[in-house]
Amino acid sequence: MPLGISCCAIEMMAFAGPRFDVSRFGAEVFRFSPRQSDLLIVAGTVTYKMAKVVRKIYDQMPDPKWVISMGVCASSGGMYRSYSVVQGIDQFVPVDVYVAGCPPRPDSVLKALMEIQKKISRGNHPGQVGGKVSPEFDHEKILIE
Amino acid sequence: MKEEVESRLRSSLGDAIVSVDEFNEQVSIEIKRDRITDVCKILKEELGFNYLSDLCGADMLNYDDASARKAYLAIEHEHRPHQVPNEERFLVVYQLTSLKDKSGDSDLGKRLRLKVKVDGDNPVCPSITSVFKSANWYEREAFDMFGIEFEGHPDMRRMYMPEEYEYYPLRKDFPLMGVPGSIPLPRR
Numbered sequence A: 001m002p003l004g005i006s007c008c009a010i011e012m013m014a015f016a017g018p019r020f021d022v023s024r025f026g027a028e029v030f031r032f033s034p035r036q037s038d039l040l041i042v043a044g045t046v047t048y049k050m051a052k053v054v055r056k057i058y059d060q061m062p063d064p065k066w067v068i069s070m071g072v073c074a075s076s077g078g079m080y081r082s083y084s085v086v087q088g089i090d091q092f093v094p095v096d097v098y099v100a101g102c103p104p105r106p107d108s109v110l111k112a113l114m115e116i117q118k119k120i121s122r123g124n125h126p127g128q129v130g131g132k133v134s135p136e137f138d139h140e141k142i143l144i145e
Numbered sequence B: 001m002k003e004e005v006e007s008r009l010r011s012s013l014g015d016a017i018v019s020v021d022e023f024n025e026q027v028s029i030e031i032k033r034d035r036i037t038d039v040c041k042i043l044k045e046e047l048g049f050n051y052l053s054d055l056c057g058a059d060m061l062n063y064d065d066a067s068a069r070k071a072y073l074a075i076e077h078e079h080r081p082h083q084v085p086n087e088e089r090f091l092v093v094y095q096l097t098s099l100k101d102k103s104g105d106s107d108l109g110k111r112l113r114l115k116v117k118v119d120g121d122n123p124v125c126p127s128i129t130s131v132f133k134s135a136n137w138y139e140r141e142a143f144d145m146f147g148i149e150f151e152g153h154p155d156m157r158r159m160y161m162p163e164e165y166e167y168y169p170l171r172k173d174f175p176l177m178g179v180p181g182s183i184p185l186p187r188r
Helices: A008-016 A048-060 A071-076 A106-121 B002-016 B033-045 B065-073 B135-146
Strands: A002-004 A039-043 A066-070 A097-099 A142-144 B017-023 B026-031 B051-059 B090-097 B111-118 B124-126 B149-151
Touching: A002 A008, A008 A039, A008 A066, A008 A071, A008 A106, A039 A048, A039 A071, A039 A106, A066 A071, A066 A106, A071 A097, A097 A106, A106 A142, B002 B017, B002 B026, B002 B033, B026 B033, B033 B090, B033 B111, B033 B124, B051 B135, B111 B124, B135 B149
Parallel strands: A002 A039, A039 A066, A066 A097, A097 A142, B026 B111, B124 B149
Antiparallel strands: B017 B026, B051 B090, B090 B111
C-alpha cells in the first residue's frame, strides 16, 4: 500500500519504476486498496490531521501486515519541528523499518523491503489478535541509514 | 502612482485613510477598520485594482518597527523600544494588483498594499468578500491562524486546523511546538 504524502513519493515511484525495479526482489505490485495490501509504505510528512487517515488505512489492511516509515518526516517529523506535524508515526502505528534520508534513495527503500522479507522469513508475524498486539510480535526495529 | 491613488482616495473617502507610506517603491495605505470595504470597492471599480493577490493577518505583539527597519536598511536609527498597544495588536494586510490597462496610461501590474489594525481583545474586521470573492479563503486562513473574525463572511470556519482546535497557531504567544495533547492522535 503506497501512502505517498509528500516528495518521498517521487523516490517511491523510482523504487517501483524500471531503473531500480523492485520486482527484481520479489515484490512488485502496488495495490491501491488497503484490503489487498500487506505492507504500508508511509512516504512523507504526516500531519496531525492526516494521522487519522494513516491509522484508518492501516486498520483496514488484513493481518499479517508490516509498515515501512520512509524518510525522516514520517520517522521523526524531520525538518518539520512544528505544531502541525506528528513527530514520528510510531506514536500511532507500529513501524517495522525506518528509512533515513530526505528523501531516501530508492536503494535504501529496496534495502528496507529486503529487511521486511528477512523479518517475514524469521516467522514472527506482527499479527494483531483481538485488537491487541500478539505475544509473538517481532519487536525488532530496523533502521536503514 | 502614490500621488494618483492618494489624491483619488482622499477626494472621495478622505476620512478613511489613516496614513500613506512608501518604502522601496511599495505604497502602503493604512485604512480605518470600518471603511475597508468602501475603499476596496473604489480601488476595484474606479482605479483598476481588480485583483486581490493576497490577504493575510499579522500579529504585531512585541513588534519593534525601528529595529526592523534598521536591520533591513542597515542604517543607524535611534533605537526606540516600542510596544504596540493591544488595541492595534493585529494587522490585516491586503495586497492588490491592477490587471487593467487604462487606455494606454499603463497601470498594468501596479501593486498597492492596504493595512487595517485590529483589536487584540476583540479581533473583528469587516469582510471584503462582497467586493473580492477570492477573499473568502484568505479570510478563513487569517481566522484560522490568528483568530481574526471577519464580519459578513459567508462561511467563517477554520481553513487548515481541525474544527475543534482551540488555539490560533500563528499568534506570537503560541508555542512553536503547539500545545501538547491539543490534537488527539489515534490510539496505537
